[in-house]
């Protein structure tokens with residue numbers, strides 16, 4: 001199952017909001033269609049969103065009807081629309097910046113078809129870079145996994161959340177492929193159940209032993225000594241190591257700390273945002289109340305009850321044992337070590 005696939009003139013998006021009950025695809029032929037798919041979380045997960053907006057940008061350039069002179073203004077509108085879809089995952093803005101930079105390099109070209117070709121190539125590189133980075137994260141990360149390990153994860157940071165392979169689940173996959181005896185506890189991850197619907201599905205397909213738990217069970221499991229380590233993904237990592245990830249990650253980190261359990265974040269360097277000094281500056285998306293009042297169309301709360309639905313929280317760096325990236329594993333002091341990592345080739 002691929003999260004996204006470029007078809008040459010359309011972006012095929014696996015609608016993850018329907019999994020595992022239904023396998024439905026959207027073949028997006030416009031940037032607006034890609035924007036809607038991101039807003040509806042048909043495609044979700046920081047790296048997958050990054051690659052999707054890159055192709056959304058390409059679709060904008062393919063849709064444009066006028067002459068070359070009008071393209072920059074049109075592409076500004078395309079970029080603004082794609083940028084307003086989801087605010088927290090920095091990969092979205094990282095990918096848009098890459099596409100914008102490539103477009104700017106094309107201004108001396110005479111033929112719009114040449115410009116389009118350059119943009120398609122750049123989006124392809126963004127997708128390919130993600131595949132490569134995830135494999136490397138797996139290679140780096142598998143070393144810290146004991147021969148026998150019970151690992152707890154939150155949300156879905158797997159193949160579905162990326163272009164291929166996954167970050168947190170990439171580490172788990174690589175350890176499993178290396179012959180380690182891995183068992184995973186997957187938090188179901190309310191309100192949209194990415195853990196239950198997506199992580200459990202991916203692990204079952206890979207023949208990796210998995211037990212699904214409700215989010216409020218993690219502490220009890222840790223108290224019983226059933227969790228050896230925690231690995232999660234990330235949506236944005238600040239310069240000081242504070243990490244935004246799916247709502248509930250912070251609670252898991254505090255629990256892990258209280259029980260002396262290592263807590264790792266796995267993410268590509270495209271998720272590190274050195275422009276943001278601490279986690280307090282990371283914008284946190286709030287999602288519609290409907291997602292809390294209903295569970296996939298079934299009411300689970302009184303109609304009209306007040307709802308607070310932040311999609312992410314920030315785990316302070318002090319609770320993070322290490323950040324696993326494609327360039328290596330970083331630990332505290334993060335302000336120094338993340339900077340060193342980012343300049344490393």
Ligand code: MRU
Nearest residue numbers: 044045046157161233234245246
């Ligand atoms: O709201 P989502 O499902 O897009 O949130 C996803 C997460 O929080 C993931 O853990 C994160 O994006 C990393 S995915 C490799």
